[in-house]
Amino acid sequence: MINGILKSIFDGYRESEVTKRRMYESSFNELDETEFLFSSDYLNQLYFSAKTANDCCTIMNYLERYQCVDAGIESYDEVYYQTAAKLKRKLKEEEKRESRGYSF
Numbered sequence: 259m260i261n262g263i264l265k266s267i268f269d270g271y272r273e274s275e276v277t278k279r280r281m282y283e284s285s286f287n288e289l290d291e292t293e294f295l296f297s298s299d300y301l302n303q304l305y306f307s308a309k310t311a312n313d314c315c316t317i318m319n320y321l322e323r324y325q326c327v328d329a330g331i332e333s334y335d336e337v338y339y340q341t342a343a344k345l346k347r348k349l350k351e352e353e354k355r356e357s358r359g360y361s362f
Contacts, residue, residue, distance in 0.1 A: 286313055289320040296320075298333035305341050311352055314345035 285304060289296075301317060308314050318341050321327055326334035 282307065282309075286316045289316050295324050295326070298331070298337050301334070301337045305337055305344065308341070308344060308348075311345055311348040314341050314348055317341045318345065 285307070289304075301321070304313075304317055308317065318338060321334060321338045321341075327338050328335060
């Protein structure tokens with residue numbers, strides 16, 4: 259019984275919006291803080307979860323810092339150029355939002 263109560267408490271914490279936002283932000287923050295090169299699969303996951311132009315810039319800066327762009331590794335190039343295209347779309351979306359006066 260106690261195990262069930264504890265499990266429900268921790269499940270609620272894990273599913274909370276604050277926790278989800280922290281986990282999301284930390285995945286992009288770790289790109290700025292780590293000294294290791296992540297796999298292109300992991301970076302591709304981040305690409306798909308990127309919500310803002312800043313997220314896209316973080317991925318691109320990370321790949322540039324490790325000189326993965328045009329270095330002959332196709333998987334990293336693919337992530338980089340897909341992210342660049344997404345960045346372009348995000349910037350246009352944000353520009354439209356600002357011109358309409360929306361703040362979200």
